[in-house]
Amino acid sequence: MALGLLLSYHQHKEPNVDSGFYAACAGLRAESQALEVVAHNLANLNTAGFRGQQTNFQSLVAVSGPGVSRAFNQLASALPNSMPTSLVSSALNSAVNNFGVLEGSHLDRTAGNLQTTGNPLDVGIEGAGFFAIQTARGTRYTRNGSFKVSSGGVLLTAAGDPVLGDPALGPKALINVPPGIVSIASDGTLSVNGAIAGTIRLVDFAPTTTLSAEGETLLAAPEGSAKAASQPTLRQGALETSNVNSISAIVTLIGVERQAEMMQRALSLFDTEFEQIASNTLAKV
Numbered sequence: 001m002a003l004g005l006l007l008s009y010h011q012h013k014e015p016n017v018d019s020g021f022y023a024a025c026a027g028l029r030a031e032s033q034a035l036e037v038v039a040h041n042l043a044n045l046n047t048a049g050f051r052g053q054q055t056n057f058q059s060l061v062a063v064s065g066p067g068v069s070r071a072f073n074q075l076a077s078a079l080p081n082s083m084p085t086s087l088v089s090s091a092l093n094s095a096v097n098n099f100g101v102l103e104g105s106h107l108d109r110t111a112g113n114l115q116t117t118g119n120p121l122d123v124g125i126e127g128a129g130f131f132a133i134q135t136a137r138g139t140r141y142t143r144n145g146s147f148k149v150s151s152g153g154v155l156l157t158a159a160g161d162p163v164l165g166d167p168a169l170g171p172k173a174l175i176n177v178p179p180g181i182v183s184i185a186s187d188g189t190l191s192v193n194g195a196i197a198g199t200i201r202l203v204d205f206a207p208t209t210t211l212s213a214e215g216e217t218l219l220a221a222p223e224g225s226a227k228a229a230s231q232p233t234l235r236q237g238a239l240e241t242s243n244v245n246s247i248s249a250i251v252t253l254i255g256v257e258r259q260a261e262m263m264q265r266a267l268s269l270f271d272t273e274f275e276q277i278a279s280n281t282l283a284k285v
Helices: 002-012 019-043 065-079 085-097 246-284
Strands: 053-060 098-107 113-118 123-125 130-134 136-140 147-151 153-155 182-184 190-194 193-198 200-205 212-214 218-220 233-236 238-241
Touching: 019 053, 019 113, 019 246, 123 130, 182 233
Parallel strands: 123 238
Antiparallel strands: 053 098, 113 238, 123 233, 130 136, 130 200, 136 218, 147 153, 182 190, 190 193, 212 218
């Protein structure tokens, strides 16, 4: 009975833009944004130290319009008096105006695997922690330990940004690497021909700290949120692989594409309905 009233409302409502059209638009936009996130993850499957992004969806309930109010009144009158009208209103409003939107994405902090490279300037982190990097935008953080030495003897990332050293020497202390055989201990101490040249700075963050991705492997963090890693463990001659699971990412990609196709078909149906209203109803006005 109640379902019939809702269907009757949909068929005989005054010509206006259906709430379902907005829901389909919101759904398609959300799936398009999710598709971008998944595609970015897949594009960095082979990027050392890459941290994948995971999408967060939320339900957005729009305010009911006059048409929904009329449908609510018909539905409420057909239901038992014992059923609270507030419950009916809430259920109908959620059913008609519940839009799925992409709230945002968050960083997946799951560690990747360590892959041996044999390069003495490649460093992988076992467990928690991040390297501190000095960039033109300020201090950034990464799990990508693919380092090199500049012509001036400064330890740099593969992108050319200086790797920060012992914070006791200053917040922007760099690491100078003289010519010779480089050895990096598990605590980050860098030695050349047996003489200590500096210490690679390792930091960590509270689980609730929001880390924002910049580019492929750099992360930005709120000012003052970085703390010294409690038990840093580094492995020389190894790099951490991307933490994106290729099979899981492809399955997610297929699911998002199918959802987007469903939203596109729904929009096509609404478009057909609007054309019928324009040709049949508006022509009589």
